[in-house]
Amino acid sequence: MDPKRFQMVREAFDLLAELDAVEARQKLESLALDSTQKQLLTDMLNSDARVLELRLDHPDQLVLPVLASSYVGKQIGPWQIERVLGMGGMGRVFLARRHDGLFDGQVAIKFLNEQSAGNLFAKERAALARLNAPGIARLIDAGNDDQGRAYLVMEYVAGALIDAWCDQQHASVRARIGLMIETLHAIAHAHSQLVLHRDLKPSNLIVDASGRVKVLDFGIAKLLDGEDSDFQATAARYFTLRYAAPEQISGEPIGIGTDLFALAIVLYELLTDAHPFLTDESERHQLAERVLTGQPIPLSRRTAAASLTEALGSSGLRDLDAVLQRALDRQTERRFRSAMDFAEELDRILLDQPVLSRRPGWWALGLRQIRRHPWISLGTLLALSGLFISAVIAFQQRAEARRERDLARHQAARAERMAGFLSSLFESAQPRHSAGQTPTVADLLERGQQKLHEETNDDPLLQARLTVSLADTWRALGQLERAEALLEELIAQNPALNEDHKLAAEAYAALAKVRSFRADWSAALTALDAADRALEQVPGEPVLRANILKQRAMALMNTDRLDAAKPVIAKARDLLLPLADSEPEALIGAEALLATAAYLSGELTQSRDAFLRIVAMERQMGPGRQAGLVTNLNNLAAIEARIGLLDDAVTHYREAVNVGDRTFGADHREAALPRLGLGMALRQLGEATPAIEQLQQSAAIYQTWSGPEHPESRYADLLLAETLWLNGDHRVAKVALQRVLADNPMTPFQNGERDCRARWLAYALQLPDIAPRRPDAAMQSCRQALAADTSLRVLLDWLDGGPSADRQALRDRANTLKAPDRMLSNALQRESGGR
Known part of the structure; x- marks a missing residue:
């Protein structure tokens, strides 16, 4: 069946699926479909x-x-x-x-x-x-x-749909809300990448064996970085009516709130086993009309209200009702501005804190406080009673309260406008606002920049904060000149920076970051000097100060001023040590710089100690730091391998592989580097079979993600070929090496040591039409440039000596290296004649 005929069936199914069985059969007979189409449609309806x-x-x-x-x-x-x-x-x-x-x-x-x-x-x-x-x-x-x-x-996500999992596990009300919070965090990440899902529903939310939610199928996402206007017309047909927002049903512009509307329905169903707009399932045929014109049924009117009240309290039930009513509002502008706003409201419910979606009375707030802190209940009750009879409050206290109230309202309004800025970018992405063309990310940022100047002139502080964010987005897209120009204009013209010195420091730090990305280290340091001057007017702010210090240290390190960088990093770390519990990410960043500086200085023991501290912190931080944990375990293991602590290196490489597999999957690009390191560490220990297995897996992953021509793929193949050759498997080693040398036999890496290594191995394997008949001057030169106390130099000395090489002497050298290569030693022992 061709695509157009199948699409007719798909559209007919969407229509008939909402009817009862008798109506569907009657309607089917009247459709202008051929017999094959009707048979398929019948099978689908059955x-x-x-x-x-x-x-x-x-x-x-x-x-x-x-x-x-x-x-x-x-x-x-x-x-x-x-x-x-x-x-x-x-x-x-x-x-x-x-x-x-x-x-x-x-x-x-x-x-x-x-x-x-x-x-x-x-x-x-x-x-x-x-x-x-x-x-x-x-x-x-x-x-x-x-x-x-x-x-x-x-x-492939093996598990259960979120609704089935909750039923199978008899999940509590709080656990179900927790799963939705987890889902909202994932959706917030997608929205931050300018991707909407458009079809969120239980069948796209899988709970895996560890109890974590995975969001599936962004296949009909309304992406904002394309140029094909047909996308909107194609994608608009695909959503599931049961979880569709009013704007999807009516063909109006969609946005962040569209995804949040769907998730609110999912949560409502998880908690009540009912659709928020249906009294019962017999009304399914009226669903579209109910969503477009009706109101969600309050939780208190559902049969599940008693269990919800038992779990959350009567105030918590009202809070949850208000939150869901807000997410399910017909007017998109009244819904939550972001997935994180929705998630934070649900967090407040679980923490028994007041939500922002409704305003409880002061008495309810007091009772909530008593529930959270029962040990002060008597004092709280007395204080509440005192409010009834207190007749006089000092004038200064009232004035101060008014000032705090006004400030809070002003800050809340500013936060609302900031959140609305991103939401408006999504709405402006509709082809109807773009002459029928789906805008690119750059188009959106251009519009955002224009809207910024048009709509925030009355609030220079808001304008400045959004400008810094906008510039950072330009930087992330690689538009460094745009980002730099935007920040330089802000610094030169916005008066808010003269009043808010912290914001000025942040703007200068952002400018320094852009200049660092351009490798203009001198200009970056100039901007950091200005950030320091702004911070002189600001008390506290240890995290911001430490981040500026870390940027300065990186600039110094990249201009070969390592000795000057070290005390700067130490100062940043000292600022962050007291904040280890609240700002662990920032502290880890400082520790990583310390580890890097020590490594570059040749202080490998000190570098290892720093990475051990980093890894210990990241292990305690849980799922949020798994990606960083993989990277730093790999760094730690690499240093341990270099200084000869091979057993420790293997242990940490294995942990990196295991954490990476859990976090990214065994075939993800991030899983390749730890496997490469583990393979080489096992090779040094003489464990040939597992070493080759890890190197093969690493090479395969790099080829899948980056292609066989990428330098990473070629280097993994080179190490694999070298290890196979040492193990005596010359045939397979040749296949791997031929992939390395396929396009450029002389300099496949454009890197002296790696090119040297590849040419010598080609000579050892005598690859036809590639290998030199004897070592040439370039090969000899690069061999001599290597330090004599490395396994690679021993290997190349063996190759250069040919049949006459003193293998016993070479083997003795290999065994006395600080980081010996047992496979090399074993190969030397095994070889008794020529290559």
Whole structure:
């Protein structure tokens, strides 16, 4: 069935699925579909309506053989398709496994239904590549099959749908709210990358074996970085009516609030087992009208109200009702401005704190305080009673209270305007506001910059804060000149910086960061000097001071002033040590600079000590620091390997691999480097088989993510080829080395040591048409440039000596190295003749 005919079936299904069975059958007969289309539509209606959703926890329920069976057993790149997982409105999803034996792991491969949607698919690929958060299913690979059909390889999330998981685990009310908070954090990350989901529902929210939520299928996300106006027309057809916001049903502009509306419905259902706009399921056919014109049914009118009150208290139930009513408001501007705002309100409910979505009376606030701190209940009650009879309050106290109240209101209004700024950018991305063209991120920032000057002239302080944020976004996009010009204009013209010295310091620090990205270290230091002068007028602010010091240290280190950088880093660390509990990230940054400075100075023991401190802190910080933990475990292990602590190095490399696999997945790019290090450490210990296994996995990951020509892929292949050669497997070693030398046999890396290493190994393996017949002058020169007490120098000396090399003497040298290479030593012992 061609895509257009299938799309007719898909649209008909969306219409009929909302009718009862009798009405659906009657309507089906009147549709202008051919017999094949009607048969497929009948099959779909006979199945559960959710058959078109991605249901990774019940794959056997989701087979549509008429469309998908031909894919099973196919090989897509290195992936072998095993079975159908599901059919979505935008694509077909299959379970697959890597077939080449380099590593094992299941993935989900998604193909589009519509051949005409190539541009949309490219947008989906770009979106997923930007979304790198533990709560979002990861992109692993992408490409086209032998028929030109685009596909994505995504993380396969085994688990249960969020609603089924809650029922199976008999999850408490608080646990269900906690899962939604976790989901909102993931969605907030997507929104920060200018990606909307558009189709959030229980079947896209999977709870894995560890009890963590994963958001699936950003395949119909309304991306904001494309240039194809067809995207809006294509994507607009795809949403699930049960979780659709009013603006989706009516075809109005969508935005952040659209995703939050859907999640509010999901949470409402998790708590009540009912839809917020339906009295019961018999009213499903009226759902669209209810969402467009009705009001959500209050929680207090649901049968679950008693259990909700028991879990949260009557005040907590009213708070939760107010929060959900706000998220489900028909008017998008009345909803939460961000996913984090929604999450923070739910956090307040769990912490028994007042929410911002409603204003409880003072008596309710007092009772809430007593519940949170029962040990002061008597004193609190007396104080509350005293409020009834207190007749006089000092004039100064009233004036001070008014000032604090006015300041709080002013700050709240400013925060609201700041949140609204991002929301307005999403709305302006609609093609209807862009002459039918979907704007790029740069277009949005241009508009934001214009809106900034037009709408915030009455509040220079707000304008300055938003300008710093806007400039940082330009910097992140690589538009360094734009970012620098924006900050320089702000510093020169905005009067708020003369009054708010902290903000001035932040602006100068942002300018220094941009200049650092341009490697203009002298100009960066000039901006940091100005930041320091601004901070002289500001008491406290240890985190900001420390961050400015860290920027200064990096500038000094990059201008070969390492000795000057060290006391600056130490000062930053001293500022942050008392804040270890509240600002661990900032302290870790300072420790990392200390470790780096020590390493560059050759003080490897001190560098190792610093990394040990970092790793200890990150282990205590939980899921939020897993990515940093992988990096710093890898750094620690690399130093340990270099100073000969090989057992410790292997232990820490293994931990890095395990944490990386849990955090990113075993086939993610971030998992490649720890495996490379682990393979080399195992090689130094003489454990050939596991060493080769780790190096093969690392090389395969780099090739998948970066392509075989990327320097990282080539270096992993070089180390793999070298290790295979030492193990006597010359045939496979040649295959790996030929990948390294394929495009440029002489200088594949444009790096002296690596190029030297590759040429010598080609000579050892005598690759046809590539290897020199004898070492040339360049090879001899680079060999002599290496220190004599390294395993690489021993290896090259062996190769240069040929059959006449004194292998015993070389083996003795290899065994006395500070970081010996046992595989090299074993190979020397094994060899008795020529190469």
